[in-house]
Amino acid sequence: MNPKPGSAGAKGPRGRLGGSTRARVITGIFAAGLIAAVHLGLNPITLFTEIRSWKVIRDFFGAALQPTLISESGSELFLLPAVLEGVQATLVFAIAAMSLAVIAGLILGFLASSVWWDGDLVGGETGFQRALRRTVGPSITGVARLFIGLLRSVHELLWAMMLLSAFGLSHATAVLAIALPYSGILAKIFSEMIDEAPRGAGLALRAAGAGEATVLAIGIFPRALPDITAYALYRFECALRSAAVLGFFGYPTLGYFISASFENLYYREVWTYLYTLLGLIIIVEFWSVLLRRRHDFA
Amino acid sequence: MSGASLEFDGVTVRYGETIGVADVDLRIDPGAQVALVGPSGSGKTTLLRLAGAIREPTKGRVRVDGTDLSQLSPKELRRFRSTVATIYQDLRLVPELRVYQNVAAVRAGRRSFLGLLRDLFLPSGGSVAQIHEILESVGIEEKLYHRTNQLSGGQQQRVAIARSLYQEPAVLLADEPVSSVDPARARDVVRLLCDAAREREITLVMSLHNLELARDHFSRLVGLRNGRVMFDDDPSNLSSEAFTRLYSLTEEEMIEQGAHR
Ligand SMILES: Nc1ncnc2c1ncn2[C@@H]1O[C@H](COP(=O)(O)OP(=O)(O)OP(=O)(O)O)[C@@H](O)[C@H]1O
Ligand SMILES: [Mg+2]
Secondary structure (H helix, E strand, O other), X not given: OOOOOOOOOOOOOOOOOOHHHHHHHHHHXXXXXXXXXXXXXXXXXXXXXXXXXXXXXXXXXXXXXXXXXXXXXXXXXXXXXXXXXXXXXXHHHHHHHHHHHHHHHHHHHHHHOOOOXXXXXXXXXXXXXXXXXXXXXXXXXXXXXXXXXXXXXXXXHHHHHHHHHHHOOOHHHHHHHHHHHHHHHHHHHHHHHHHHOOOHHHHHHHHOOOOHHHHHHHHHHHHHHHHHHHHHHHHHHHHXXXXXHHHHHOOOOHHHHHHHHHHOOOHHHHHHHHHHXXXXXXXXXXXXXXXXXXXXXX | OOOOOEEEEEEEEEEOOEEEEEEEEEEEOOOOEEEEEXXXXXXXXXXXXXXXXXXXXXXXXXXXXXXXXXXOOHHHHHHHHOOEEEEOOOOOOOOOOEHHHHHHHHHHHHOOHHHHHHHXXXXXXXXXHHHHHHHHHOOOHHHOOOEHHHOOHHHHHHHHHHHXXXXXXXXXXXXXXXXXXXXXXXXXXXXXXXXXXHHHOOEEEEEOOOHHHXXXXXXXXEEEEOOEEEEEEOHHHOOHHHXXXXXXXXXXXXXXXXXXX
């Protein structure tokens, strides 16, 4: 369920591998998977023979077709307020975290890219300034990439645990727990998108006498923007799931209600919340397709 | 603004071992129109890049209106570049921006960054009217507010032309501007560029693969081969052998082609 930090998602570094190299890489990945499975003693048969309680499974999946809006506790409690509260908290945490992460991701991603110091896009300065750019530029990019790596290498649940023990159960803690790793993930992908954006328009502006800020902001950035937007929207979907899961720590997101109902074995309630989450994600997906089509991003 | 003179004085460009152009001497008067012809790799693009101060010569001097480009400070270089417009074969527009934004952006060399952002995102009525007028002269004024990637290839090319004119340059460089449009449109585009340059007294240098177009629209052809000027004359003075010689394969190339068969 959780988004994997560091997964390239829909847009990774695009096909740079030749045919035979690709075949070798694919074989390698399968081999690695097989070795890992053997090492862990994974056996698809024991997965079924060692099941502890068939009843739980039957009850749980049996409830899938009967989600309920009336509490199973017998108190005739209406679930809609809880659903709405969960949706609202999930949305608010995801939106707050993504807003921070997109801003930080753009800044870090730009610093981690090489467009602002490498190649023909910038320049037109004195020899000293050029030397400065070519030594300072790569160093800053290196530091930015290291920082991005640090942010990315810790999963949002681990960030949540660390921040919770430091700051307690505040809203800021939850937002940061998502925003920190997501900033890293977004920055990494954004920097690749900025570096891979077609440079012709930027070079043309430069040839017409444009300064560096214009070349980068008008010639390069709009060319990367459709990819950046599409990826940020995809990550927003992941952030919704992350926010929902943070409910396990006690935040009033959908995860909180899911775990509460689960503990009471109210499986039909669990399914209500799961379907709500699914609906939320489908709506976001729909919205992002609409947005992309309207802006001709596809 | 009226045209500038261009002067190449013993100019050589090397890309490592490769020769871009070798020992080129050329004088182009203000407002003149010159076509560069020659086979692939003969140095046409290199010559245009020299004229636009995008590349410095390995040897020799390039002067524009008498100013040696190698003597310009970075700041002066930027100002100089803002007076040279270039039309590229691959257009080099920003497809995600609107047509008027692509056109307006070309004045970046004469605007502050914030001033340019305002031109692009909060344009004044005056600048829009000016852009509209230029789009009208290339026949696509109804596309003013369209997103550029919604235009056809031919329409986008007209945006690129409009952009170069909005720059109000002293020199217009066009690097094979018509190699991706059909023959009839190619003729229209070349005529449009020649007329627009003549009307504004802009110096025009255009590289062309299509010899017929070059002969029909230019009174001066410069033939390049292996980076050297083979001829520089009015097309009526040039024999068909001169063109055959310009494009004939070298012995090496023939051997290479034979090997491919
Ligand atoms: N950036 C570069 N790096 C290395 N060699 C280059 C570079 N640009 C051009 N050359 C070489 O310089 C020579 C002249 O190239 P140029 O692009 O000026 O030719 P051209 O006449 O424009 O050719 P075409 O008609 O194919 O566009 C060629 O041999 C080319 O391989
Ligand atoms: Mg060329």
